[in-house]
């Protein structure tokens with residue numbers, strides 16, 4: 001797996017990183033990483049990043065966010081999916097961070113999971129991209145590709161995360177998400193992956209792949 005990931009990492013060089021990774025690199029602020037994660041749920045990266053930029057232009061701290069009205073937040077983040085729900089959630093979470101965590105995003109899995117609307121995937125991504133901590137964010141791409149490769153045999157993303165924690169060398173934990181997200185968006189797509197141009201096709205077991213290009 002180490003060699004496979006190294007090969008895929010080389011193959012995605014030149015592609016634009018996922019929106020949350022870009023936010024982490026540009027702002028280096030766990031709060032903004034958390035907000036961009038919330039915006040990115042069920043939304044394409046090409047929509048998430050401009051929405052995050054518009055919102056951060058208005059407010060980039062929990063205090064600032066609470067000074068905005070919900071319609072202001074909604075207008076800034078539109079057209080991300082479920083923008084009304086997300087606007088409320090961002091404000092609710094900002095309030096909790098301010099009142100219960102002294103204005104700082106908690107830097108533990110337990111602390112992050114205590115925030116309403118933050119699930120395992122988001123919490124791990126904030127640890128990686130916001131705090132630079134070793135964590136494994138298993139989203140739909142990581143789950144699908146590690147199982148297709150035959151490296152993992154798991155039915156759910158949570159199960160995949162548990163397996164990866166046990167066998168993937170920690171040095172790859174931070175990178176596996178953005179590498180496989182890019183690979184999944186571009187080559188190892190959910191339907192009909194482009195195996196003919198995949199540099200790891202020779203070692204991939206293609207578990208569950210019934211048709212490919």
Ligand code: SF4
Nearest residue numbers: 188193195198201204
């Ligand atoms: S060979 Fe096909 S199924 Fe395997 S990782 Fe590459 S694109 Fe995905």
